[in-house]
Amino acid sequence: MNFSFDVIWHNLPYMLAAARWTLLISVGGMAISLVWGVFLCAARISRGPFLSRIAALYISFFRGVPLLVQLLIFYYMLPHVGLDLPAVAAAILAVGMCSAAYTAEILRGALQTIPRGQTEAALALGIPTLSLWRRILVPQAIRIGLPSLTNELILLVKVSSLASVVGIGELTRISQNITGETYRPLEIYVAAAAIYFLINVILSALGRLAENRLLVG
Amino acid sequence: MGDITTEQPIIEIRNLSKHFDDFEALRDITLDVHRSEVLCLIGPSGSGKSTLLRCINFLEAYDGGEVRLEGELIGWKSAGAPPRKPLSGEALRRQRQHIGMVFQQFNLWPHLTALENVAEALIHVKGLPKAEAMTKARAALAKVNLSDKEANFPANLSGGQQQRVAIARAIAMEPSVMLFDEPTSALDPELVGEVLGVMKQMAAEGMTMVVVTHEMGFAAHVADRVAFLEGGRLVTCAPPADIFGREPDDPRVNAFLKTYRERNVV
């Protein structure tokens, strides 16, 4: 087999440029996923049957429908109801809102390990719900759920490749295109994998760092 | 009862009952706590002491009867027969701000240091600026002799130290009523003395206290009245002298105190 580094070297700049889109969508998606995920989780376990039902429905929808379809809906169907999002916005929103469903479930699982006594202590002191979540519950849930959350964020980076269906030339797409011209899929895909790997390894390192810091308590 | 003051009791408990599934943890408890009074709850393990405390600040939604704080019904929207509607979170929070609690299992927040555990509510409930809250929290920790451990996480504290953080966390909030669930169980006699001192001082400053304890010496020393619970019922409630006096009327109380007396009259 003649593995050609030249091909990689030659196309790397274009792949890196495409990786910027991957990064943009990923980071935007992560922000939405984490923030929206916390609220979803709170709604999901709230006492109010209405809120919790809605959240359950949301989670079931966004986990149940393939992201590809969600993206197509965001980009190709929303215009029919008068909401014409630019492609990048649609991609970030779709990726983030879908990932939030998973994040919410991860947090819900983690919250169950926090002994009830801790919430009771906060209630007895009169700590407001928002502070209870922000200061007591979420930090600990994140601490427990961090490896799973890192998993989810890494999956999010990878799934950002679906943004190509709304015309964004992100890393996977551009790699495929280059392959279509060079007929060297192995080389190009290995290079693409390396770029994804780089992004994800940074994420993963950040996750471990946070985990080590949070685990002190 | 009612021999301490004629004004309205700060806590009124009327026909309180509480079930866990089909286990009756509290039945038909009627009890008043007066302003600035120290009421000790004693009784065998499993008699419902913690449950009673937890009903007072509605950590357990009691199912029968009423608990009132300064005349205001705790937890439920209306008195009367079930089904009743619970108060909104916000209303309940307002009520609970007047009631401090030290838990039997401490319930410290493991991801916050001792100091942060104490300061947390000062900042987020009292709304104190951070610096001021820290000063206050340090003062509270000093009261329970724990200044040198303020930076430790709960997992790195001894049992007694954890208990003292829990006490500091509650007293720093200066509530009008304090509920203590065995606040000295993990403390050595010397510290018990110190905590006792702190409690006496709080009592002198007008705080009302309900204290669950297994230390009869402690109860005898600090209580204005002692209530004896058994099997979820209030057996008796009287000044300590009547309870700890040589032979109290109630044979059950008598039996309960027997071993204690034997052991402590060395």
Add this chain to the structure above:
Amino acid sequence: MGDITTEQPIIEIRNLSKHFDDFEALRDITLDVHRSEVLCLIGPSGSGKSTLLRCINFLEAYDGGEVRLEGELIGWKSAGAPPRKPLSGEALRRQRQHIGMVFQQFNLWPHLTALENVAEALIHVKGLPKAEAMTKARAALAKVNLSDKEANFPANLSGGQQQRVAIARAIAMEPSVMLFDEPTSALDPELVGEVLGVMKQMAAEGMTMVVVTHEMGFAAHVADRVAFLEGGRLVTCAPPADIFGREPDDPRVNAFLKTYRERNVV
């Protein structure tokens, strides 16, 4: 010391020391425990009592000195100066089987019922058939007066009930040495009496016990010797009469017991 028997002590502690980061929790402790002896550890909160117990069964890897059980070094592969190699998990497990422990925070397994908590080790360590293990576990629960709660999960037990499950779990295993960390902190006086009875019986049957306690009455009553710890040092170790007698020699011990005496001589 050594006044009880001339045979080899069952536990020998030599120059034991333990640091947490740069905090010195135990320094240079030397202490023997004899077969069938009941040794009570007392001392202020944070003095290192729990840490000492935890070093005996190597839950804390002590960093200096030695702990020996029946002459065998606990935890490390060899005596001598650090760095030392810890024993393999299996070897440690074999050593620990002889040492029972009741934790200050109970450490029950929350997903198992009271009965399952007690029976678990009977089945999987002692290798008893399930039915027999259940019978034995029930007997242990009965000893601590908890037969009616065997099906409850720990979260649905009162503090004292949890503590009794922890005691039952340890005694059911019939180890040769028992380490109790404040085994009666959550118990009412009556139950303290009962647990005391159980412990006395175990002692009579030849079990060796090391008991951390804050209840001086308890210590005075049950101990063969009492060791007083402070700031990680062993201050004194003597029969209870010497310690609790009107004025022990050591001023520190004296100060420690002062409040206790005041409160308990009602």
Add this chain to the structure above:
Amino acid sequence: QADMLSDIKAKGKIVAATEMHYAPFDILKDGEYQGICHDLFVEVAKELGVEAEFLDLPWQSILPGLEAGKFDFVNAPVTITAERMSRYNFTLPIGNATVALAKKAGDDSIAKPEDIAGKAVGSQKGSAQLEQLKAFSASLATPADVREYVNIDEALADLAAGRIQAVANSAPLMGYAAVQRPGLFEMVMPPFGEPKYFGWVAPGGEDAKTLIAAINDALIKMHEDGRLQAINEKWLGSNPDLPTTMPDVK
């Protein structure tokens, strides 16, 4: 009734989508969109007097996107078939879509198309070339083992990996692959099956008829002044000899 042509002229630009993934028609080379379709369409846009804007989309969202009006036109090479013509408006042929084979370089067992009898041959799922291949294979004494791939890339990768012995796709693409990886792939001459053509696609319906007409006029003009031939020469090294009237399709 809207007319696409006047709308486009009013906007001053035409947005065309393609999958930049079909050499030598649509390729992304050195980060830039190039290829026969690119060069041709730039010229066509000039003739229309508008600017051309290109979008790269995966195949599965090109036709839904066209229907949702996210862009005006598909300048990807789409094989002209009767079934497709009933749904969309096609332009005149812009490329040769006749099926041809590629084999592994140096494989002497395949010298002409008929030699694939009994061998494993890959092609792209859903392509018109696949159907040609199937028909051809059925006409052989021992039919070929036809394998369907989602993309032609994977078929070529499997050819390189040795799981299949030949790949069938349009002659220009097979030729380009052989040129790009000379040591690896080799084209099997000649193309076989019925002659087929690639065209471009506009939305179905009446709105697009004037647009199609204008583009066809431009293409004919380019036939006449030699631009079309020049572009083909540049990418293929030969002239495909395209018809200037709509071919008959079955």
Add this chain to the structure above:
Amino acid sequence: MELDLFVRYGPALLSGFGVTILCWIVGSLGGLVLGFALACLYRFGPRPLRWLIQAYVEVIRGTPFMIQLFILYFGGPHFGLLLTPVQAGIASFIIYGSPYFAEIFRSGFNAIPKGQIEAARCVGLSEGRILFRIILPQMLVPTTAPLTNFFIILTKETAILSVVTVPELLYETQTMASETFTFVEPFLVLSLFYWLMVIGTSWLGDKVERRVTRHLRRA
């Protein structure tokens, strides 16, 4: 919607669904077991092994499934590893899933209070027994939801197997789409099938979670 389409392509779609389910179940259960083993080795193994496992996790988790599959399937033959599409699909599924599962389980280990393990050691329970009796049941409290999540994610990753001609659901729907030039119907069917798998998985996850959180529910 043209119903005769479904009559025509029904059998193919169903067989595609079968292949998808096969790859999904075998692949993800294999990944689950491998992941659990990795998490245990990571926790209890010697230090060099931990580094090795961490490197494995980072590399496999950090790269896209498609590329792993591609390398295994198309690169493999260059090293003499000639797998059939379904073999390659299942093998790469197991490999791909394992680091995610390993990380989820690792987070589960962190959630068990140390004291409980100390108590178990004190009564002399063996490490294996501690793992399966004390740690695992409680570990499932925080991890059932992420595990369910990941099983659901894997249902969709099966679609990628189509690139190596595994005749799974997407492959068959694409056949249907490209042969009939319909787009909406095949993708509706596709979504429906995925949705079935997803609700099945969430239902099961729910059951497991209910079981493992029994002790947390209050009267």
